[in-house]
Amino acid sequence: MTEMIEVNSLTKRYGNKRGINDVSFQVAEGEVFGFLGPNGAGKSTTIRLLMALLRANSGTASIAGLDVWQQSVEIKRLVGYLPGELALDPRLTGGQILEYFGHLRGGVDQAYLKQLIARLNFDPSRKSRQYSSGNKRKLGIIQAFMHRPRLLILDEPTSGLDPLHQQEFDRMLEEVRNAGCTVFLSSHILTEVEQTCNRVAIIREGQIVRVGLIEDLKDIKRHEITIIFAEPVSSEAFKGLTGVEKVDTLADGHTLHLSVQGPADAVVKAAAQYSVVSLNSHEPSLEDIFMHYYENDGQPVKEASHVVH
Missing domain, CATH: 3.40.50.300 (P-loop containing nucleotide triphosphate hydrolases)
Structure with a gap:
């Protein structure tokens, strides 16, 4: 071309x-x-x-x-x-x-x-x-x-x-x-x-x-996953799982919010061990991807060659 x-x-x-x-x-x-x-x-x-x-x-x-x-x-x-x-x-x-x-x-x-x-x-x-x-x-x-x-x-x-x-x-x-x-x-x-x-x-x-x-x-996006459990679940059960960058426990103690890089398979399997009321996965927009490049002192999440055809 x-x-x-x-x-x-x-x-x-x-x-x-x-x-x-x-x-x-x-x-x-x-x-x-x-x-x-x-x-x-x-x-x-x-x-x-x-x-x-x-x-x-x-x-x-x-x-x-x-x-x-x-x-x-x-x-x-x-x-x-x-x-x-x-x-x-x-x-x-x-x-x-x-x-x-x-x-x-x-x-x-x-x-x-x-x-x-x-x-x-x-x-x-x-x-x-x-x-x-x-x-x-x-x-x-x-x-x-x-x-x-x-x-x-x-x-x-x-x-x-x-x-x-x-x-x-x-x-x-x-x-x-x-x-x-x-x-x-x-x-x-x-x-x-x-x-x-x-x-x-x-x-x-x-x-x-x-x-x-x-x-x-x-491809470099994070998934934002919110899980509501029937009973309180410790965030420690999800920390360290493949792709999990951050886990927050909401005030009710029943809800976890996770930021996941790449596939969410490990998170879903871990959640299945508990009684789950709802699970919502939000895929960030391109704008969120862009902002991720400027986090952590502006270091890109993933380098790429300057020219991709």
Whole structure:
């Protein structure tokens, strides 16, 4: 499969401040790739390097086989880019801003543009200074999508959107993915990538800690198990069992809450030795997995190779 984005050992330093260090990953053509990390982890820095808005100290990056610094003009014709913060001329209306971007791209399909405006319930007649953060985000999404780019690079795309328009954005993303568009989506909201992305990278303090399929990341999840017994049961009966990381006894003395890494077979067999009223197993979301990477001084639960195809 052809690589749309290739990043190798990319490093950017801001004096004593952290940037990114030795970042490497590939994004295949037609893939929806999630780039995850908390604010300040290096997501936006990486994206600005890809868009040639910053110059790296070392390393290489290419889009569609083109060097991101040497051939940035050609690359911008292929890309729909939504920055984390969209700088808008406060004197212009939303429609004038979209017209300006349309001219930069050599013209756009006006029917498709009107469709995007309607889908996001965006008012292009108002001055940009009058827009809420949500409406500014809608404007940014529309300008990124409107020329049907081969690659979408979206930095925190749903920030400021209400739930209804987040759902509409998800539908738009699914449509462009089905049409063969490649999507590179930066986010700190893991639930939004769980439904849309093929693969996910997690970046922490400027370094990639894991890249893998959504399913690969779920493999490292913990199960949260709550067992209610007919009679009080000591937590000692479950400590030390395979996979059990933590056992808490609730105030009633009849209920145990366990955090289990991997299969829960040993816990179920141990519980079967007592009279069980109920057993509930909750599989944490991708968001919980992500937070687990930042526990214990940020050491990842399980290392993986930086590139997983």
